[in-house]
Amino acid sequence: MNQMNCPKGHCAMEEKKVQRTVPFKGVQVNIIEDAFVCPVCKLSAGTVQSAGKIQQTIAEAYRQQTGLLTGKKIKRLRKEKGMTQAELAELSGFGVASIKRWETGAIQSQSADKTLRLHLIEGSQEDSFTGNRNFSIPRIRLVANTFEAALGRAILIANDQMLFAAKYLWYADMMAKRELGRSMTGATYANLTYGPQLNNYKDLLDDIRNADLSKVEDLTSNELSIIQRIAETFPEDRMVYDAAHKELAWLETRTGELILYTWADKLVAKIN
Template identity: 25%
Template sequence: MSKLIKKVFLDNCPVCDQAHEVKEFEDDAQVIIKGEQITYKERYFYCENADIDESEFIPARMANKNLLAARDNYRKKHHLLTSRDIVDLRKDYDLSQVELARLLGWGEATISRYESKAIQDESHDMMLQLIRKDPLTILDLLERNSSKFTDSEKKAIQNKVEQNLESYGRENLSRQNLTSNYVGYLDPSDQNGQTSLNIDKIEAVISYIASRVNNLHKVKLMKLLWYIDSISVKQTGQAITGLVYRHEEMGALPIGHRNLVALNNVNTREELSNNGYEMIHFYPSDKVKMSVLTKADKKILDTVIKKFKDFNAKSIIDYMHQEIAYKETKPNEIITFNLAKKLREF
């Protein structure tokens, strides 16, 4: 179904040759990429002065953006970095497109093509992913391709890597701490909703909720996470986060919840309640890559947020205590996701 995005004034409408306001719409479209049918959001203009059969038009620049959106959906489907991911990666180190290509030993136009139209192959994507996960890789590549950079360029890159390493060290350590709690739950199973622990999604989910729920505190967040994963399992057969939950007095609580809260990219503040108690308040984080959340993920998140947005901690605990998944497990037992099938309808 078409969705009106905005209205734009054109000095010379290519359909009617007049200066007037046109409407910009967005609609689902499909295209074949590398033999696969990919669904994406296509944008187009609508001229009300033209006959109905000739009223829609797509300028060249918009057509390029549409094609890029389709290619990015292909990338997401195959777990490749999107064009936006590559742009963000390059900006993390203040590198131009040519500089990043030189650093990797690729043709100078390669990064430009990946950011605008071409889909990277798996070997190139692996290199980009490696740089994204470990700043030290940049230094190794810089040494290998040092002849392609001036001394001042090398110094600038080294300084940026040093800045990023401090942040990377904190982030990596916080992730290792949470991952250590999940050594016994690495393989997809009914305990983790057939999903291995996905810290990128955990961070994105928390930030997404925090941007839409005021006064988001730990007790409420932990219940929202359980409902999100349970509904996802019920609808798709797989959880979103890969977290494993135990039956606790206040409802479902993820294993390693203290390390979860301490993740470097989870934005929290300790604040005093009206009663003088210290509470952990969650806020959106600008460090999180929200692109890891799919449209289906966000739909599930929105469903849970709509249901529980105005619940306080006690209300959501009481509500969860009535779930069969909670009633049929004992204290400290893992709440397996086969019980998600018995989740009450919202």
């Protein structure tokens, strides 16, 4: 049995549940932790066990107080739907590593939380987020490769965080939704400072670059035509970057929010 004496020399301290408030990410978070408490002076000290899990406790309390899904709730909802972590990752467009981190204490962004809720709580894929198509990482790679062939240069460049590639992909998905009724990749996009970007793109970079194209659905002639037209309209990276920043979809969506496919009918760029 663990035991600790009061450092002020009073007596043996008692192990109790203690509530305290700690500042975390600008929020005063209320937590309950195991601690030794002196019955005389009320001095408290954390136990060895509580020290090992305090950060996770704070993170869970923070998520609960700020309206984010907690790790326990993500795991419970996933299991209630009979999904594995890999299946949730594939459905939502996140990496498996992200799902594992969020279930064990890491804090997801507001944008990621909305996507998780879409698939865990609302229960079905919403056309406005995915453009009527199941999310496919191999298709993202295929579309990117097709752009590279049309442009005559690489757009999936190491360490560039898909700054320009994401803009080409976004236009391809939006135009496909407008003209063909569904997107090319099923990707969700977020409004970031540097324009439309693949949602949670940092977790997807390696998966996109290593995607297996052996079983991916081929691009249709209409999809190939859209990619070719975009490449001809924006032959240089800066052109597609600047154009994306003039789109109402980006200007009228708040930073960090997902960009809905309903904006597909309101594209500003003239792509012949």
